[in-house]
Amino acid sequence: MGLRHSAPCWSDAAEPEGEKDVDPDVLPPSPLHASDGSIDCAKLQMLETIGHDAHGRVDRALYKSKPVTVRTINNVPRPTYLASMRKAYSLRSPYTVAVHGIIDANPDRPKIVTEWVDGYRLSQYLAYRSAGRPTGLNPSTLDIALAVAMGLDMIHEHGLVHGQLHPNKIYVTSNEEIKLSDFGGSLYHEDPTFSRMYFEGEPYYWAPELYEDYRNETPAADMYAFGVILCYLDTGVPPFGPDDRCRNSLLLDIVDNALRPALRPNCPDWYRNLAHQCMAKDPIDRPSAADAVDLLIRHNGDVAFLDDGPFQPFYAPYPWLRKSR
Structure with missing residues (x-):
């Protein structure tokens, strides 16, 4: 994918005069991107x-x-x-x-x-990869992890929090680009009437502090979700496997006993440490997105992640299965 990191940037309505260097990590305004954010409804055709x-x-x-x-x-x-x-x-x-x-x-x-994004949600892509189904795409684990971290870094530098990061909010496009969607929802929480409904759907990606108060949305909460995604990328299996018969018991273990998703036994130590640091119970102990970007760039050629045949998912013997008896 040829990813590289630069300072987060965003377009302004007025461009400064003179020539500017072209930065591949910053997109120019799209022809659809109005300077004032308005949409001409006469030119919008619902399909x-x-x-x-x-x-x-x-x-x-x-x-x-x-x-x-x-x-x-x-x-x-x-x-x-x-x-x-x-x-x-x-x-x-x-x-x-x-x-x-x-x-x-x-x-x-x-x-x-x-x-409009043409491609797969990350959850679909990983399911197909684990099942050996062809997608015509082949971004590596580190390509995906680095792109997600870079997207989070830019979102956080822009004063936003993603607020609902999980694999259904990440796309692998037909051009093998990785894009984060539906970000910026944390500003909902300025309104005290906002409903808990916002957090329904993907609880295994919630940081422990969100169970205490769903308004604890911070960049650190995004980084917890990123750590869970690192586990999913490494194993090819959703966090805690496909069986959630004991979800309530599992969630208590996540919050109270620091239970976390597994990684492969042969996962490189640096990757394992990054995932565990991101999933630290105390938000203060989690790295920033910029820290994750720097580490992933340093290890982007790690031979442990080079493709050497069909992807084999790893199903961990989770202790919560025994605790549920």
């Missing part, structure tokens, strides 16, 4: 609904004859959500799904127009 989640509906559409995704938002505090999305809108990075603009005509149901 089909492709999904629903706790926050609303997701549609495929065309904007100025280009494919886009339109997310109609329900059940969130409108002012804080829009403030968050306007911040996300100004972030221009190859490691994040671009926010093209906001349609704010309906006060109760704002629409967010984002880049």
Whole structure:
């Protein structure tokens, strides 16, 4: 993938005069990216609904004859959500799904127009890889880990928190780019009426402090989720395996007894240490995204992660299976 790290940057409405060096880690404004964040509704053609989640509906559409995704938002505090999305809108990075603009005509149901991503969710890609199903793509474990860390670094430097990082919010595109989606949700928590519904769905990626107060969204909470993703990338198996019959007992062990997902027995020590540091119970003990980027760059040629045949998933004998008896 040819990833490299540079200082996080984002586009401004006004460009300074004179020539500028071209930075491959900073995207120029898209033709769909209006300087004021507005969307010309006359040029937006809705095509089909492709999904629903706790926050609303997701549609495929065309904007100025280009494919886009339109997310109609329900059940969130409108002012804080829009403030968050306007911040996300100004972030221009190859490691994040671009926010093209906001349609704010309906006060109760704002629409967010984002880049259309052609490819797989990371959860799909890893499931196919573990099953030996061809995808036509072959990003390495370290390529994916580094791109996710770089995306988080840029989000955090921009004053945002992803807030819901897990493999369904990460895309592997048809060009083998890795992009983070649906980031910036932490600003919801400025509104005391915000519902706990926000945290339903992927509890194994939540930092322990979120169980005490879901408003504890910080960059450190994102880094906990990143540590769990490192385990998933290494083993090819979702955290704690496919069986969640004892989820409540498992979650108690995660919060109270520091139970964490396993890694392969032959996982390199530096990678194992990074994952464990990211999943530290105390947020103060977790590295920053920039720290993770620097470490992953230093080890990007680690022969332990070179492809040497079909990927073999690792199923750990988790102790919680015995505790549930």
